Amino acid sequence: MSNWTQVTHFSLGAYSEPGPLRWLYFLLILCAYVLIVGSNLLLTALISLSRGLHQPMYLLLCSLFVNEVYGSSALFPFLLYQVLQEEHSVPYSLCFLQIFCIYLYACVEIFTLAAMAYDRYLAICCPLQYHSLMTHRQVALLLCVTWLVPSLFIAVLVWLSASLPLCGNVIDKVFCGNYSIVKLACSATRLNNIYGLLYTVLSMMLPLLLILYTYGRILHVCVSAPGQARQRARLRALGTCVPHLASLINFSFGCCSQVVMSRFDVSWIPAALQVALSLYFFACQPLFNPLIYGLNLRQVRQECQRLLRGKLLTA
DSSP states (O other): OTTTTTOOEEEEEEOOOOGGGHHHHHHHHHHHHHHHHHHHHHHHHHHHOGGGSOOOOOOOOEEEEEEEHHHHHTHHHHHHHTTTTTTTTEEEHHHHHHHHHHHHHHHHHHHHHHHHHHHHHHHHTTTTTTTHHHHHHHHHHHHHHHHHHHHHHHHHHHHHHHSSOSSSEEEEESSSSSHHHHBBBEEEEEEEEHHHHHIIIIIHHHHHHHHHHHHHHHHHHHHHOOSSHHHHHHHHHHTHHHHHHHHHHHHHHHHHHHHHHHSSOTTTSOOHHHHHHHHHHHHHHHHHHHHHHHHHHHHHHHHHHHHHHHHHHHH
């Protein structure tokens, strides 16, 4: 405790001097951010304006697209600012705000994917009860749980980390990370580690297990459905699950890369690759979701074409 200091800002140590490439990095980040915001807002507006898409699956998709805009906005404007600076630092309070926003984005993402898996499970395994079980009230309840429960978990996580006395202020990342700050603590961090483990189980592992269970049940029902006509119908329904599974795999890879980069010694990995892996989660997932859902879901494509045709005719 004798080395404890009052930290007012954190220095981000993963930035290297870009030299003349500074503006190229700035332009690449800006293009990625504009593409993410534009594609996700387009699909959000499409679902909101098209009455034919006011169904549980598409309302959950709308929440997913809003979360992509929120998550990318928690990081990309920050990167745009930092890449142009000579000294890379962030105020103490802003760092914890960014941690809260980034962790909330990740939690809402997996909770929404779990809600979408539950919706597909009811639609395929309980088709006769689907409309009585997945009402608009039920969807609103799922969305409230998806956003409010992670907010509570992460508020406690951030409060525990902000309460720690720190012996340093250098974070070896290009953005703020909770475990990077915990490692700077002068005091024991047992409570933080226990809660971090509990948070991981409740907010990540349980939704993932729910998703795996529901898709296991869906696959079993589709394969064992009696009669060729009924089996074909269920297999067509199973096709709507493919984008969800692809999104889940991409999300899982991004989460694993974040955990590995934060918890283990990866000094043997080139610095540029470390930065790329740390940003993969916040760049590829928000770009991947509108692409995979916009191209693979037939009704979304049809509504988009209808909307564009209507605008062309009006023009």
